[in-house]
Amino acid sequence: MSVFPSDARSSPTSAESLCRLGREVLRLEAAAVAALEARIDGQFAHACEILLACPGRIVVSGMGKSGIIAKKIAATLASTGSPALFLHPAEGSHGDLGMLTRQDCLLALSNSGETAELLAILPVAKRLGVPLLAMTGNPQSTLARVADCHLDCAVEREACPLNLAPTASTTATLAMGDALAMALLQARGFSADDFALSHPGGSLGKRLLLRVQDLMHCGAALPKVAPATPLREAVLEISGKGLGMTAVCDDQERILGIFTDGDLRRALSREHDLWDQPMAELAHPHPQTIAPEALAAEALAMMEKHRIGALLVAGSDGRLLGALNMHDLLRAGIV
Known part of the structure; x- marks a missing residue:
């Protein structure tokens, strides 16, 4: 039956x-x-x-x-x-x-x-x-x-x-x-690295093989300002580099903070006479950073966890090496 x-x-x-x-x-x-x-x-x-x-x-x-x-x-x-x-x-x-x-x-x-x-x-x-x-x-x-x-x-x-x-x-x-x-x-x-070697194509390969250093902006494309830089100049740096933020570093390239489009909007909503204030007073201290050899997929996970749209890339000594944002991950097919 x-x-x-x-x-x-x-x-x-x-x-x-x-x-x-x-x-x-x-x-x-x-x-x-x-x-x-x-x-x-x-x-x-x-x-x-x-x-x-x-x-x-x-x-x-x-x-x-x-x-x-x-x-x-x-x-x-x-x-x-x-x-x-x-x-x-x-x-x-x-x-x-x-x-x-x-x-x-x-x-x-x-x-x-x-x-x-x-x-x-x-x-x-x-x-x-x-x-x-x-x-x-x-x-x-x-x-x-x-x-x-x-x-x-x-x-x-x-x-x-x-x-x-x-x-x-x-x-x-x-x-x-x-x-x-x-x-x-x-x-x-x-291991996952072994798996990546036999899956280099498609989104799976990109997630497993691409590292932060493959995607990050560096050199002249990297937005950064000094702590004494006034807001008006920092905004020009943010706009010119197109990452929606700028790093704030000392003269040894050590990361002191980050200032984003969102920080600008929040600051302007509190007071209007800010254009001459230095970045040392406005930047968000202790920003999230990631190592250049980290997987791009790790960068995505960090952005999602902390609900941020960009990451600074730092060496083991805390010096600025690069930056990337969610759009970079989207273009690379990581998201």
């Missing part, structure tokens, strides 16, 4: 019925993943040990939907410190087995454990002495029995009203692959 709800009073294509079916699919797939937790045991640890000891690459293989999951697992492994590639088992029998070397490990995926194309390449893997890891839904299958290590990804049923389409089984296999990849990441001591 189907576990999917039916309601004779509503059409199978009614919005209510479709939503019920969608929720049931999610429930079944969530249950399939949750059931894997009890199978993270000695076999899982053994699989991690084999992969950690592999001097070559992890070659991941599977047919059909399992092949699609295998590609994703290979991609996740490769991007998290475990060199990996996908081998199509059917193509493997026609020359692509040359991808597999004696230094590699083979991770084979098959829900039934009897996929003919996978079984056909196993003798070559065995002849090479390549460790074989299997992820199947059938611990008694041929693939599971010949593997050096087997991870059980069996599900109670597919999240399909016909119990046919690979759904819960592929979700469970993908989750087990993620568990493997993350365990290996942790064991290898893979």
Whole structure:
């Protein structure tokens, strides 16, 4: 009997019925993943040990939907410190087995454990002495029995009203692959900087790779005034440099304060005769600063935390090196 709800009073294509079916699919797939937790045991640890000891690459293989999951697992492994590639088992029998070397490990995926194309390449893997890891839904299958290590990804049923389409089984296999990849990441001591090296493109790469020194304004573009500078001249400096603020520094470039557009508005709201007042009396002392080698993402987090639109960049000796504002982060794609 189907576990999917039916309601004779509503059409199978009614919005209510479709939503019920969608929720049931999610429930079944969530249950399939949750059931894997009890199978993270000695076999899982053994699989991690084999992969950690592999001097070559992890070659991941599977047919059909399992092949699609295998590609994703290979991609996740490769991007998290475990060199990996996908081998199509059917193509493997026609020359692509040359991808597999004696230094590699083979991770084979098959829900039934009897996929003919996978079984056909196993003798070559065995002849090479390549460790074989299997992820199947059938611990008694041929693939599971010949593997050096087997991870059980069996599900109670597919999240399909016909119990046919690979759904819960592929979700469970993908989750087990993620568990493997993350365990290996942790064991290898893979860091955020390591991750950035394999993700240089797009917004993720920018968030991980760009540092404050790559974005900051410095030299002639850096707004700064002396403590004795009157407000009228400081406003010209702010307007000319276009960062919405100016640093106030002594003659040794040590940061004494900051004065922003917002400070100007607040000061003028209190009194009007300010134009000749020196910056030493008007600047906000002890401003937030950041190191030039800090990640640009850290600068964003600091601005958000303190609700400020600009940051001064200082060296370890407290001397001014640069400045950046929220617009710089926006242009760089950090925000």
